[in-house]
Structure formats: structure tokens, C-alpha cells
Amino acid sequence: MSKAAYMDWYKAGSHAVRSACEQGVAAASKAERSFSDTDAKALAADGKALLEQHEAAFVGFLNDIGEQPNGFVDQIMKGIGEGVALSLEAAEEPQIVDVALLTGEQTGLHYFIAAYGAQGAAAEALGMPAHAERLRQMIGECYALDRRYTEVAKASVNRAAAA
Incomplete structure (x- = not known):
């Protein structure tokens, strides 16, 4: 590959x-x-803020390489969203809705971890160390949020659903 x-x-x-x-x-x-679940609700707000920062970082990356954001729709994330929507249709109680939403949030985070890793490796190989470093930071932020979701799942969401 050239x-x-x-x-x-x-x-x-x-x-x-x-x-x-x-x-x-x-x-x-x-x-x-x-x-x-109030803790999960707060995490979703934190996730929204984090992803707004990450989106801004990608706009900056694109600007750095002479590109402007376009109307492209990521089909992997679209599929995750469609899967979560189906899961929510099957959830008949608020506690099960919380499980479905939490699972969807974490699935999205795992996709970001993988995508940021691939982009970071490419940035490093292409001689863009600032992009690579920021992507490593973003991966760490996603891991940290994912751990917080897991803690809330164990402490309250999964227990409430199983009760």
C-alpha cells in the first residue's frame, strides 16, 4: 500500500x-x-459530553489534513443503534430498558476503542504523532467511561433487573 x-x-x-x-x-x-437509574442517567450525560469532545477532535484531525467534515454516515455505529432499538423493543419494564440502554452504550464505547486504535496506528505510521497521542488519550477516556458503566451495571442496573 502506498x-x-x-x-x-x-x-x-x-x-x-x-x-x-x-x-x-x-x-x-x-x-x-x-x-x-439516576447513576446511569448521569453516565449517559458524561458520555454525551465526552463524545462531543471526541467529535471536535476528529473535525480538527480532518482540518489538519485538508478535509472538511462531510455527510458520511458510519454504518457500523448505525448498526449498533439499530440493534439497541431492537433490544429496547423487547424491554417491557423500566429496569430492562436500563439494561438494554447500558448494553448499547457500552457496545458503542467498545466500537470507539477499536476505531480510535486503528486511526491512532495509522496516524503514527503516517507521521502524525499529535493525532496518535490524542487518539490514545481518547481510548483511555472510553475505557474509563466503560469501567464506570460496568460499576453501575453491577451495583444497581443488573440487580434491579434481576429483582
């Missing part, structure tokens, strides 16, 4: 992950309104 082709891949990936962040912000907003 460096130009790899840069084209990085550009396309940056557009895709920026779109995924945008979709994640919308999903976190909906989750924040829908959670009955």
Missing part, C-alpha cells in the same frame, strides 16, 4: 469515526432521557 493510499484510508476513517461520534452523541442524549 503512503497516499494509506492517507486516503485515514481520511475516510476519520470521516467515519467523526460520524460515529455524532451518532453516539445522539444515542447518549436519548439514553440520558430514557434511563430510570
Whole structure:
């Protein structure tokens, strides 16, 4: 693969992950309104704020490489959203809605971890250490939020659903 082709891949990936962040912000907003568990509701608000920062970072990355955000819609995140919607349809009680929403939030975070990792490796190889470093930070932020979701799941959401 030539460096130009790899840069084209990085550009396309940056557009895709920026779109995924945008979709994640919308999903976190909906989750924040829908959670009955107050701790999960607060985490969704934190997730929304985090993804707004990450989306802004990708807009900056795109600007750095001479690109403007486009209307691309990330199909992986779209699929995650559709899967969560189906899961919510099956949830008949507020506690089960919380489980479905929490699972969806964490699934999205895991996608971001993988996508940011791929973009970071490409940025490093393409000689963009500032992008790579920021992406490593973003991965750490996603891991930290994921751990917080797991703690809330164990402490309250899963217990309430199983009661």
C-alpha cells in the first residue's frame, strides 16, 4: 500500500469515526432521557459530553489534513443503534430498558476503542504523532467511561433487573 493510499484510508476513517461520534452523541442524549437509574442517567450525560469532545477532535484531525467534515454516515455505529432499538423493543419494564440502554452504550464505547486504535496506528505510521497521542488519550477516556458503566451495571442496573 502506498503512503497516499494509506492517507486516503485515514481520511475516510476519520470521516467515519467523526460520524460515529455524532451518532453516539445522539444515542447518549436519548439514553440520558430514557434511563430510570439516576447513576446511569448521569453516565449517559458524561458520555454525551465526552463524545462531543471526541467529535471536535476528529473535525480538527480532518482540518489538519485538508478535509472538511462531510455527510458520511458510519454504518457500523448505525448498526449498533439499530440493534439497541431492537433490544429496547423487547424491554417491557423500566429496569430492562436500563439494561438494554447500558448494553448499547457500552457496545458503542467498545466500537470507539477499536476505531480510535486503528486511526491512532495509522496516524503514527503516517507521521502524525499529535493525532496518535490524542487518539490514545481518547481510548483511555472510553475505557474509563466503560469501567464506570460496568460499576453501575453491577451495583444497581443488573440487580434491579434481576429483582
